[in-house]
Amino acid sequence: MAIPIVVLGCGTVGRALASEALSLGDEVRVLAVLDSSGGVVDPSGIPAGRLREILSFKEKGEGLGATGLAGEEAREAVHCLLSEERGVMVDATASEGTVGILLAALDQGWGVALANKRPLVGPWEDYRRLTTSGRLRYEATVGAGLPVISSLNSLLATGDEVYRIRGILSGTLGFLLHQVEVGVPFSQAVRAAMARGYTEPHPAEDLSGEDVARKALILARTLGLPLELRDVAVEPLCPPKLGELPVEEFLRELLPLDVKMQRRLEQAGRKGKVLRYLAEVSPEGARVGLVEVEWESPLSRARGPENLIVFETRRFREHPLVISGPGAGPASTAAGLLADIVRLGKEL
């Protein structure tokens, strides 16, 4: 039986999910796709041909309001759907403004699957309200399609005790540090990451560490720690004020960091260690920043853009549980969303 889904957001992740839904055929039925301009809503399921049309329309940079319902109308149509159907609402936006509609969906007995981290990193009270029903899942928010959250939930549900989670959760920063490791100056490594499309439009966003901090907070909250984002200590990879400069100027200002970064790497090297940008979460709290890691640690193995997460628990103590692979990108993120959708579909 097809799982009805409503997709908020039609950027690269939303589109990758819609494509997967198309190739899955009968298993998922897309009732609505929304973006900030409006959306297309069809209570009996958007036909495959129309969905393909929407996707190519979006590829060209158009807003859905121009081919479907305009903003307010689209949201109203979705609210109507919530009481008529029972399905899964997918948040594939990067918006802070979706908490309201997600709570409305949960109230109506819907499941919710998030790729969007924002709803989970607002006030603790929002987090609690969103997660209390047990029908909200968020595999794709940490490590994209890697089974990070499901594995953590399984450890917790079976009474294991988590001592520490350490993870390389930014493919972008992983790539950067690996480049520096093989001799590329830091500022040039940033340019290389930009050229490959690994960074946000303004790379200062990646270098700030804020996105890794959001992931660390999600892991910490999953452990039950009632932390706020401000409680996560963050070591940025460049002075925060540089983020206000236009990109080209910003890149020039990174030059003085080349020597600094090289020196830190050498310091680590002299101790037989390597430098990794880690999220560290334990019952004591969460922090994000550069850490010198032993060569023997699984964390030293991650090279380039992959993510790698190490769980140290009561049961996985001497040898930790390690999960690694591509932790970003629309296809992998869509895979994480689909895993949640399928699980939620079984419980509806």
Add this chain to the structure above:
Amino acid sequence: MAIPIVVLGCGTVGRALASEALSLGDEVRVLAVLDSSGGVVDPSGIPAGRLREILSFKEKGEGLGATGLAGEEAREAVHCLLSEERGVMVDATASEGTVGILLAALDQGWGVALANKRPLVGPWEDYRRLTTSGRLRYEATVGAGLPVISSLNSLLATGDEVYRIRGILSGTLGFLLHQVEVGVPFSQAVRAAMARGYTEPHPAEDLSGEDVARKALILARTLGLPLELRDVAVEPLCPPKLGELPVEEFLRELLPLDVKMQRRLEQAGRKGKVLRYLAEVSPEGARVGLVEVEWESPLSRARGPENLIVFETRRFREHPLVISGPGAGPASTAAGLLADIVRLGKEL
């Protein structure tokens, strides 16, 4: 609400599971524990004190028939339970003879969780009958407590296409090869593995590769391939006929293999590769044996007794999904069982 469970087998795994159940308190209720001699059955749940008593009784090497019901009686009492209750039957034996009672449990709407590989590697028809209800889970049969089967199922359920699974699925053989890698002669490495309790009582069982073949078959069947155990090509690490010798004699007969193994390792080394004992499964079939692995491959990273599984799929192609950690031992196996029990408990 406590999940009622019946535990077949009270060896190291069954006991580890019962201990975990005790420490979980209200979440799992043990209705029965059986071994080959008999069992203890209590439809309202074996009280914690009595369960502890049973465990220490077994630690001393006694059979449950001597403290509870004798064999046939115990099995009859369990059959009665099946129609009265709805719970999860756990197969923690190493027996080939449990298929009948497992099918009876499934017929009555029970869930089944396996640490025992045997029921899954008999005739395909048995496998089909056991798995057709969707209420049989077997996380602990491959990689013990590592989320191998659940991750594979998630990939399949979300429409991913699995191109190849390669895994180091024997901690014992992983330890052996690592020892050889650091210069220990093969036959001495076998003695070292024995001394650490890593091997079966007769190490020929490990060296035969048969246990890895069973895991490879389980992965292949999970992919939907209707293979039999005889279809899995196995390269043993010692001539099969040596297995008939008593252990001491067997160990002496391994001496001529020292040079052979050293030579294979050197051959691999000259190509810049390392030697790993792998299970390889793809839509084309399954095989188990020594493989020369590139230094860059995640498979080269496994050292010592840990397991490491690499999934290459349509979505995880350029960078595969990798899961690693302790893939054996009673505690880790019990963790895998518990994960299944909790999941099944939600669906009962």
